[in-house]
Amino acid sequence: MRIAPALVLALLAAAPALASDKPVNAGPYVPSPQSVVADMLKLAEVGPKDFVIDLGSGDGRIVLTAAKVFGARGFGVEIQDHLVRLSNEAAQREGLADRVRFIAQDLFKTDISQATVLTMYLLPHTVNLLKDKLLAELRPGTRVLSHDYPLAGWIPEQYVQMDLEDKVAISGVTTTLIYLYVVPAKVAGSWNAKVAANVAKGPVRLDFRQQLTRVSGSARIGGKELPLEDVRLKGGQLSFRLPGRGGQFSGTVRNQAIEGVVEAGGVKSPWSAVLK
Ligand SMILES: C[S@@+](CC[C@H](N)C(=O)[O-])C[C@H]1O[C@@H](n2cnc3c(N)ncnc32)[C@H](O)[C@@H]1O
Known part of the structure; x- marks a missing residue:
């Protein structure tokens, strides 16, 4: 029996699809x-x-x-x-x-x-x-x-x-x-943050790098880049510290926004951020 080359090619092309229908x-x-x-x-x-x-x-x-x-x-x-x-x-x-x-x-x-x-x-x-x-x-x-x-x-x-x-x-x-x-929230990327004046004057940009639950990052404040300390992420709960200034941040990541509280110099104030 001879099989047309076109039919052979069609059968070969269909083979992976047929095989993948069987559950692993x-x-x-x-x-x-x-x-x-x-x-x-x-x-x-x-x-x-x-x-x-x-x-x-x-x-x-x-x-x-x-x-x-x-x-x-x-x-x-x-x-x-x-x-x-x-x-x-x-x-x-x-x-x-x-x-x-x-x-x-x-x-x-x-x-x-x-x-x-x-x-x-x-x-x-x-x-x-x-x-x-x-x-x-x-x-x-x-x-x-x-x-x-x-x-x-x-x-x-x-x-x-x-x-x-x-x-x-x-x-x-x-x-x-x-x-x-x-399951960790997705935080990788650049965020525009709003913080109280006692934490930072002017705009703050947060940059996070993420590999599953491992997160590191930095803050850009007034042209200066500061590494974030002790960054932790559990589900949607994010926390980190700004060096020197003593700002301890915690917040909840939801969709492409973060809302939380920052404690700096013994004063607590709200902060928020949106993904750029
Ligand atoms: C080690 S048993 C665990 C049973 C149960 N979860 C427990 O812990 O007692 C793994 C089960 O997965 C089922 N299984 C294997 N492959 C599957 C697939 N592709 N979809 C759904 N069930 C599957 C097997 O039939 C088996 O009953």
Whole structure:
């Protein structure tokens, strides 16, 4: 049988698209021990205002526990249909179906923007494949919990290490890690700031450089460039100090604006900035 060259080319061109329709297997079904589930949710201080999304939800235990014990809402996504069915049945049985649901869906194609807490227990390389998605879709301040595997280059807000006998059957060792990250606001760029006259006379420009949660910066005041000290960013909460002048700034970053309080010479006053 002869195949026309044009048809061969068309088939070759379609191949990557066809292949990419198959979900990436982000890990086999291995449930987190129930004690780890409780520790993860406690570490993130999950409460009734939270919306928890578990990527690769297995039998649904993380989202079910978040609802039952901590009063949260949420959903889980899972590619194995029978696990989704089991999870939804458990939600019905435990009277939680009005607050949680489980969807048969590829986690890489799931809209996660609703999460205030995102959990995952996935293969190490998968966790890192998700990094850009987490930063693009999650709002600043969203807590991200990863069981056992870290997000490379992203400094955790907290991490907990413990030994659990249950883990030997899963990973061959007792070591168990839980990483808690907080999605940082985007502050990189130049900002025009307004401050009280006791802090600086005239316009102030703030320049921030950012790599995930690591931020450094400088202030341009009256033609002088001053490096900012002790710059910290947790979610949308930004703080830094102006050298010499003793101005301690704190503020909340929202969209392309910052509003907060600066304390200089024992006097507190409001300050604000907008991205240029
Ligand atoms: C290690 S288990 C974790 C289960 C649960 N999150 C827990 O901690 O108990 C990983 C789960 O991810 C699911 N999974 C793997 N790849 C997936 C994908 N592309 N989309 C959705 N689920 C996926 C697997 O079927 C498996 O149930």
